[in-house]
Amino acid sequence: MNYAPESTATDGAAIRARGLTVVRGTRTVLRGLDFDVPRGRITGLLGPSGCGKTTLMRSVVGTQAKVSGTLEVLGHPAGEASLRPRIGYVTQAPSVYDDLTVRQNLDYFAAVLDPGRASASRRREAVTQAIADVDLATHTGALAGNLSGGQRSRVSLAVALLGTPELLVLDEPTVGLDPVLRRDLWALFHTIAEQRRTTLLVSSHVMDEAERCHSLLLMREGEILAEDTPDALRARTGCATVEEAFLQLVDEAAGRPAVQQHQAPEELAR
Numbered sequence: 518m519n520y521a522p523e524s525t526a527t528d529g530a531a532i533r534a535r536g537l538t539v540v541r542g543t544r545t546v547l548r549g550l551d552f553d554v555p556r557g558r559i560t561g562l563l564g565p566s567g568c569g570k571t572t573l574m575r576s577v578v579g580t581q582a583k584v585s586g587t588l589e590v591l592g593h594p595a596g597e598a599s600l601r602p603r604i605g606y607v608t609q610a611p612s613v614y615d616d617l618t619v620r621q622n623l624d625y626f627a628a629v630l631d632p633g634r635a636s637a638s639r640r641r642e643a644v645t646q647a648i649a650d651v652d653l654a655t656h657t658g659a660l661a662g663n664l665s666g667g668q669r670s671r672v673s674l675a676v677a678l679l680g681t682p683e684l685l686v687l688d689e690p691t692v693g694l695d696p697v698l699r700r701d702l703w704a705l706f707h708t709i710a711e712q713r714r715t716t717l718l719v720s721s722h723v724m725d726e727a728e729r730c731h732s733l734l735l736m737r738e739g740e741i742l743a744e745d746t747p748d749a750l751r752a753r754t755g756c757a758t759v760e761e762a763f764l765q766l767v768d769e770a771a772g773r774p775a776v777q778q779h780q781a782p783e784e785l786a787r
């Protein structure tokens with residue numbers, strides 16, 4: 518279940534968007550976005566609730582309707598069938614079967630990805646590895662329905678890791694987790710990016726998570742406010758944190774004079 522990355526004209530970028538526009542219902546939810554997501558790095562997609570993060574991710578994985586403009590993923594048009602085994606997508610709600618154990622969940626999805634008797638031992642290996650990756654080896658026999666929210670999220674992540682995808686798209690993977698679990702998950706994301714050269718696109722509405730990313734896409738109301746590294750963003754705005762830089766950019770975009778604000782990150786996200 519290994520898929521070698523293809524060499525393409527867009528080798529430097531795992532995702533390339535030009536004029537990306539999405540209409541949901543009667544609303545234009547994404548408005549002509551231009552951005553690149555570098556390969557083998559962790560890109561944070563940050564912005565307030567409702568700004569369009571999930572819509573952007575759904576566009577990238579090919580499950581969003583009414584998408585226009587250019588959107589290339591791993592060198593192919595988003596949504597192309599050949600991309601399916603190369604992308605892992607974890608939605609906000611954990612997609613696991615509550616009445617199956619952790620291992621049974623993984624066995625089931627491994628069989629869907631890599632069916633047939635001939636691949637049984639490869640599947641077993643992939644399942645054991647994915648369970649170890651998300652640190653659930655001590656819970657393989659537990660019913661998913663009896664796990665905590667954070668543990669269920671990690672089962673979902675393990676499912677996404679099964680096919681050793683080149684691109685992992687994670688929609689608010691740390692929401693509702695305690696600080697220790699959040700830290701551990703971010704450490705796992707870095708291990709995945711560094712050891713496997715996997716590209717990660719991770720959304721969050723908590724600005725302090727921006728500091729853990731290699732590069733950032735800051736969004737607001739369906740538009741990209743900034744595309745930069747955390748260091749460059751702080752240097753460019755003269756702010757001490759990404760959170761303050763975000764507020765300054767919001768003020769600039771609204772034509773207001775910038776003010777230094779000091780609010781809790783959770784408050785800023787509202």
Ligand SMILES: Nc1ncnc2c1ncn2[C@@H]1O[C@H](COP(=O)(O)OP(=O)(O)OP(=O)(O)O)[C@@H](O)[C@H]1O
Pocket residue numbers: 541542543544546564565566567568569570571572573722
């Ligand atoms: N099915 C739909 N029909 C019409 N509008 C929708 C639909 N789903 C979402 N929207 C709108 O699209 C906008 C972007 O939603 P989206 O879920 O992408 O935001 P988000 O940044 O991921 O939010 P959150 O952080 O709360 O998950 C919102 O204003 C939302 O109301």
